[in-house]
Amino acid sequence: MDFSDELKPADPQGPDILRQERVSSGLDAAQLARHLLHRDGFLERQAKILSIIEKRPLFNKKNLLNLARPHRYHIALARSKELRRLSLQHGWSLQDFKMAEWLVGEVNPYSLHTVMFMTSIREQANEEQLKLWQPRVDSWEIIGCYSQTELGHGSNVRGVETQAIWNSETKDFTIHSPTLTAAKWWNGSLGRTANHAIIIAQLMLPENGKLVSYGPHQFVAQIRDMKTNKPLEGLVIGDINAKVGYAGMDNGYMLFKNFKIPHSALLSRHTGITLDGKYIKPKNQAIVYGSMTFVRAQIIMDCRMGLGRACTIAVRYLSIRRQFADRDGSSPEELAVLNYPSVQMRVLPLLATVYALHYTGESMFNLYWATRSSVDKGDFSRLAELHAASSGLKSCCTLLVADGNEVCRRALGGHGFAGASGMIPITTDHLDKPTVEGDSFMISQQTASYLIKRVESCVKSTEASVGEPVDHHIRAFLQGSGPRHYDIYNKDSDILDAFRYRFAYLAHKAYQGRVEQKQSWTSLMVSLHRLSQAWSECILIENFYNAMFGARPDPPIAEATHTVLKDVFRLFALSTIDKQGTEFVVSGALRPEQLADLTPTIQRIMKAVRPHAVPLMDAFSIPDYLLDSALGRYDGDVYRAMWQRSHLENPLNVEIFNPDFRSEEIIMGEGEETARKRLEAMANGTFGHEQRLAPRAKI
Amino acid sequence: MDFSDELKPADPQGPDILRQERVSSGLDAAQLARHLLHRDGFLERQAKILSIIEKRPLFNKKNLLNLARPHRYHIALARSKELRRLSLQHGWSLQDFKMAEWLVGEVNPYSLHTVMFMTSIREQANEEQLKLWQPRVDSWEIIGCYSQTELGHGSNVRGVETQAIWNSETKDFTIHSPTLTAAKWWNGSLGRTANHAIIIAQLMLPENGKLVSYGPHQFVAQIRDMKTNKPLEGLVIGDINAKVGYAGMDNGYMLFKNFKIPHSALLSRHTGITLDGKYIKPKNQAIVYGSMTFVRAQIIMDCRMGLGRACTIAVRYLSIRRQFADRDGSSPEELAVLNYPSVQMRVLPLLATVYALHYTGESMFNLYWATRSSVDKGDFSRLAELHAASSGLKSCCTLLVADGNEVCRRALGGHGFAGASGMIPITTDHLDKPTVEGDSFMISQQTASYLIKRVESCVKSTEASVGEPVDHHIRAFLQGSGPRHYDIYNKDSDILDAFRYRFAYLAHKAYQGRVEQKQSWTSLMVSLHRLSQAWSECILIENFYNAMFGARPDPPIAEATHTVLKDVFRLFALSTIDKQGTEFVVSGALRPEQLADLTPTIQRIMKAVRPHAVPLMDAFSIPDYLLDSALGRYDGDVYRAMWQRSHLENPLNVEIFNPDFRSEEIIMGEGEETARKRLEAMANGTFGHEQRLAPRAKI
Incomplete structure (x- = not known):
């Protein structure tokens, strides 16, 4: 007890403000939540899992930011174990388990076991291997990781130096690291936890007295002793030390010295070698890297919540925070910070981005599973599109989230720098996303390459019936005559057409540079990345447009909500154009004079969206437990929560x-x-x- | 000893690569370093201080990222004490001490004592107060902090709630916190360290039976017991808990309950009250907040090195890192990542930004001291310009640095996420800069307000002799007829003119909106921020242009170096235009068609700058000890350093x-x-x- 217990924050009180925001908007956030999060019973699952973990002491988050990084691993390992035990106790599905991981809000040391390790076994093991491994994987009798990236090689997987040399006499493989840069590196769960690994190594077969490489292949092997958990003979393994985020995860390194594994270790569903050392080619190379596409699709689907957390915090706190009276007004009362256009301009387009990411995440989910089911039936026709779209969108969306989170954090002002903001895990744990699973400035080349091929095909054949979905827009561009000037301020369909026209223009220009003028690939890289971004932005716009102006929203939403969401669509579209106005003008999608109206129009739309900002983010239903933010609490009791965290929960204040x-x-x-x-x-x-x-x- | 000791990285070796980069560029980095860092014997000072602290165990940085945040404070306090002792032992000047702080690379718990506390006493205390306080401050007998920001009020200093009530009978002040939001907050060095504080509180004088506020004033007072270091009676003080960066700093909170301080506590050089409670008005209000302007100017001067650290790391590592062979080439050898235009496009414009920040930092230094010396002679004529320029540049430059550091970090690929990159303190400890000492989206209004006034004055009077330096460009715009289309690709002076034209256009438009059309200030905020940015970018361009094309560089540089630096200027200018192409077109500074040439021209210039990238950053002479980066080492031995940090220095690897x-x-x-x-x-x-x-x- 001290005199601070008697004080309360200056009026108006945060809880009163948020209550008023919700009432005066009138938007039905619960209904909108069901529209957004109906798939797979998300809301019910979240409520169910939250009620189990929220109150357990081990899952209390209040002291995390005050722990040394090694101890963050202790906590994360303990939580992982507890989640697994809760899984068994409550009969959780894998989806339940992943919900729990998400609510806990940190990447944990078992993460790779349930993602890349399980997926690789499931997708790359042949039946015999499945029989051997699947039960041990599913029961968590073994803990696995995925060991691909090396100290010297990341994005260029074909360049990995680790060798898997076939020994014709002993009928087994020797895994070997020829150099220090061959050390496996960054591999999650490898550093201190996993006792098994999928190892990616160059398959080397002896032919005519010398070793020939057949490129990187996947092997499964035990790496640590099951009793002592010490690395097996021939291995040096450890954790790579502290990082920007991921404090609880043991990203590891591993070196091999003549490490022997049996013939059966080579995962052989699609490829393999016979016992007499003959290589078995995969039928379709794309399948071998199927898990990579899945992970990229997953990253895209996760983006909405990645940015959604930051926007929820920003919108709530900035509605509460007061700063300065109106310079032209007579009232001495300070204005809500979110009422300033200079703040809206940073935060509300990001709110709109969350919705854009949502509809594209749903669409990527559908494309992924539709393609998977076609592939299972032997139809590979949509694989190229899936690969191109997932690469481009992964690049585009992760950059939107990483940058957007930081924009939100800064918009919070000084308190955005505080741990109490809840922004530290949001920013640090998402900053890897533009880099992992294919660097965002690198994989965009794969998207551009696909689009150049599509232009090439469209130029060659004018038959509209052949080809991929994207061909339609490329053909429309090729057949048109010169620049269009779309009426983006008055016709929503013109917005979509402007985005299509701009990407088709850039695709055609890239085609001209590469195919017609034979320019070097490297010299084109800047424009190829821009092309990939332009197409990805077009996909974001297209999915959002279809959700708003296509079939009726399903599950249904009230007409008033629908009207607001249409403005949210326009806000996303116009602020995206605003960032790349030059491209729209140079391509001829817009007249230069049209650009002058962008900012005033965006400001007008923001004025219409602002009154609904709080319920628009409420609808994403991110619980306080996950947010872990004094600023972003649902109830708005910001300042008391700040005081609590500083005055009552700070271990530094225990000492004099x-x-x-x-x-x-x-x-x-x-x-x-x-x-x-x-x-x-x-x-x-x-x-x-x-x-x-x-x-x-x-x- | 294990088998990893025998391994070396795959060829080519990092040290060979950097040696080759330096030889083949031929640029004289040592000469360039003297050109850049001649002022106040920077290089000699750095070498002197480095040799003293580098080898001392307490200043070893290797385990910092593995310490709990409370223990980061322990270390930082211990280091601060040691630095003070070394100061006395070696007879360091304040500049020597600040050099040591900079090399140690973290904000320490004594920082506020040597900056805001000392400055306030020096600038705001009257002679009697100086006599009392100065010796105690200079000897560090007392440790002070600066207590302004509150839980509920940051940027709006006039809104602080803390009261300083004059008691006519006892002739003293009562400092009081009426609410929880009145709690002082974020104040550096306050949380656990300082025993004295400058307290900013509303001066309340009783008049006709009620209290009248005279606005925020500065008071100096003891806040902790000099023996026990516990807060004095009537105060609740503590550290606010973990933050994004600044782990070693004890940002604190403080609440007052009827806390009495004497009449002499009110710092009274420019203002004060008589013993019978009469207010003494300051002669010039601007002077009272002089230390704020100084801090902003200081932040601008520090920006070059803020971004310079990140660019040094990026340029060195990306020259060494190999990834993918040339798609069109026949060689299987992988290319240096920095040779890819998609990487150059992100990193080299930032290298150019470091140079731009350098020349503007120097110019701000000159403007600040020239203005100070005028003010001391009673001439306040340049204060408005200094205030406007320091606000706009603080806003613009800190955003360039905060964003640029993160762009560099991502360009490093996966290893940029590692603590071993050295990027964690660079990014986290600079992310506050756009926010502190005036939020960058808020103070830009002050700059815009100044420019609108200048336009107003130029419109009223056509006499060129009256007014401020900026009037010249505004007049040129007002007198011109319609759009100019500057030849930015062929004439360097046209680049400068294009930037001048664009800011004058925006200033005139803001004037029209505000003065002629009487639009509300709030509704104009987005364009006001853009105006401030445009003027600030123009100042950056102007200073860089003058350094390159004005008088001969002093100290001199070789002609070959000068030629490269001119390209660096063009790179900075054109990539700045590239980010805001729309504004240049809408204002009429450029024709829309000119935009299409931007990217190819920038790529051409980057090709010319690339071979000199390593020595261009070497010239900033940032020592390995400060960088603390395995990736950015001067010698280029990247992979061995990564291995050392992970395999030999990671405490997590001690446990099984x-x-x-x-x-x-x-x-x-x-x-x-x-x-x-x-x-x-x-x-x-x-x-x-x-x-x-x-x-x-x-x-």
Whole structure:
């Protein structure tokens, strides 16, 4: 008890403000939530899992940001175990488990087991291998990881240096790291946890006395002793040390010295070698990397919530926060920060982006499963489109989220820099997304390459019946005569057409440069990335447009809500044009004079969207437990929550310190010698485990 | 010893690559360094201080990222003390001390003492107060902080709620917090360290039976007991808890309950009250906030090195990193990543930005001191310009740095996410800069307001002799007839003119909206921010242009270097236009068709700059100790350094863990009970100081 207990925040009170925001908008957030999140019973599942984990002490988040990184791993491992036990106890499905992981809000050391390891076994193992591995994987008797990226090679998977050499006599493989850069690196769950791994290595077969590489293949192998959890002989394994985010995850490294694995370790559903060392070619190369496409599709589907968390926090807090009175007004009362156009301009287009990401995530989900089911029936015709779209969208959407989260954080002002904002895990744990599973500035080439091929095909054949969905828009461009000037301010369908025209223009230009003028691929890279972005933005616009102006929204929403969402669509579209106005003008989709109306029109739309901002984000139903934000609480009691976290929950405030520079004492009264010893251990990395130091460790 | 000791990275070796880069460029980095960093003997000072601190164990950085946030404060406090002791031992000047702080690379708990506290005393105290405080401040007998921002008020300083009520009878002040939101918040060095504070509070004088506020004023007061370092009676003080960056700094909160301070506590150089309670008005209001302008100017001057660190790391590592062979080439050898235009497009314009920031930093330094010396002579004529330029540039430059650092980090690919990249302190500790000392989207209004006034004055009077330096360009715009189409690709002076024309156009438009059409200030905010950015970019261009094409560079540089720097200027200018092409077209500074040539021209210039990228960043002379980056080392031995940090210096690798979910054990062999207890303490914040828990702490 101290006198702070008697104080309350200055009026108006946050809870009153948010209550008023919700009432005066009148938008039915619960109905909109069912429209957005109906698939697979998301809302019910979230409520079910939340009620189980929220109150368990181990899942309390309040002290996470004050833990040393090694201890974040301790906590994350303990939570992973608990989630697995809860799974069994409550009979959770894999989806239930993933919901729990999502609510806990951190990437955990078992993550790779349930994603890449399981997927690789399921998709790449032949029947015999499945029989052997599947039960052990599903029961978590073994914990697996996925070991692909190396210290010297990331995006260029074909360049991995790790070798899997076939030994004709002993009928087994030797896995070997020829250099230091061949060290497996960044592999999640490998550092301290997993006892098994999918290992990607160059398959090397002896032919005519020398080794010939058949490119990277997947092998499954045990890597740690099942009793001691120490690396097996011939392996050096460890955690790669601290990172920007992912504190609880043990991203690891691994080196091999003549490490033997049996013939059966090569995952052989689509490829393999016979026992006499003959290579079996996969029927369709694309299938081998199917799990990569799945992961990219998954990343795209996750984007809406990635940015949604930040927007929820921003919209709620900025409705509550007051700053400055109206310069032209007579009232001394300060205005809500979200009422300033200079703040709206940063936050509301991102709110609109969350909706755009939502509808494209749904559409990517449908495309992925439709393609999968065609592939299972032997029809590979949509694989190229899926691959191109998932690469381009992964690149585009992850950049939108990573940049958008930081824009939201800065819009929060000073408190956005505080841990209490809840923004630290949101920003740090999403900053890897533009990089992982294919760097966003690299894989966009795959999309551009697809589009150039489509233009080439359209130029060759004018028959509209042949080809891919995208051909339609390319043909329309090729057949048109010169620039169109779309009426983006008055016709919604013109917005879509403008985006189509602009990407077709860029695709055609890339085709001209590459195919007609034979320019080098490298010299075109900047425009190829821009092309991929332009097509991806067009897909985002198209999916959003179809959801608004195609069939009736399903599940249904009230007409008033639908009207607001149409404005949200326009806001997303026009602010996207605003960022790349030059391309729309140069392509001829817009007249230069039209650009002058962009900002005023966007401001007008924002005025219409602003009153609904709070319920528009409420609809994404992100629970307070996941947000873990004093600023973004559903109830709006911001300042009391800030005070709670600082004054009552901060471990630094438990100690009194000695500020006198003449003394080496740090904690008041501890004495100089105690301080010196502790600081020494902190500086050299032995603090906290002085007794357990292995002889190897020179740290 | 294990078999990894025998391995080396695949060829080519990093050190060979960087050696070759430096030789083949031929640019004299040492000469360029003297040109850039001659002022105040920067290079000599850096070498002197570095040699003293680099080898001291306490200043070793290797384990920082693995420490809990409370322990980061322990280390930072210990280092601060050591730096102060070294200061005395070696007779360091304040500049020497600041150099040491910069090299250590973290904001420390004494920082506010040497900046805002000292400055306020020096600039706001009257002679009597100076006599009392200055010696105690200079000797560090007391440690001070600056307590302005509150939980509920940041940018709007006039809105602070803390009251300083004059008691006519006892002739003293009562400092009081009427609400929870009145809590002082974010104040650096306040949380655990400082025993004194400059307190900003509303000066309240009793007049005719009620209290009248005279606005925020500065008071100096003791806040903690000099022996126990506990808060004085009537105060609640603490650290606000973890943040995005600044782990070593104790940003604090403070509440006052009828806290008495004497009449002499009100800093009274420019203002004050008489002993009978009469207010003494300051002669010039601008002077009172002089230290704010100084801090903004300082932030602008620091920007070059803020972004310079990231660019140094990016340029070196991306020259070494190989990825993919040339798609059109016959060689299987992989290309240096920095040779890809899609990477150059992100990194080289930022290299150019570092140079732009450098020349504007120097110019801001000159403007600041010239204005200060005029003010001391009673001439306030340049204050308005200084204030407007420092606000606009602070806004513009800090955004360039914060965004640019993250662009560099992502360009590093996967390893940019690693702590070993050295990017974590660079990004996190600079992300506050767009927010602190005036939010970048807020203070830009002050710049716009100044420019609107200048247009107004130019419209009223055509006499060229009256007015401010900026009037010249506004007049040129007003007198011209319609759009100019500047030849930015062939004439360097046209680049400068295009930037001048564009800001004058926006300034005139803002004037029309505000003055002629009487539009509300709020509705104009988006364009006002854009105007401030446009003028600030123009200042950046102008200073860079003058350095290149004005008088001969001083100290001199070789002709070959000068030629490269001119390309660096063009690269900065054209890529800045590229980001805001729309504005240049809409204003009429460029024809729409000109935009189509931007990317090809930028790519051509980048080709010319690329061979010199390494020495261009070497010239900023940022030592390895400060960079603390395996990727950005001067010698280029990247992969061995990565291995060292992961395999030999990672405390997480000291323990073996139990991955079996059926057991609650975490560290192998510790038993379930031990694990449970540790995890519980970690989750609730008592871990590490179980014995010292104060009774108050409910954590």
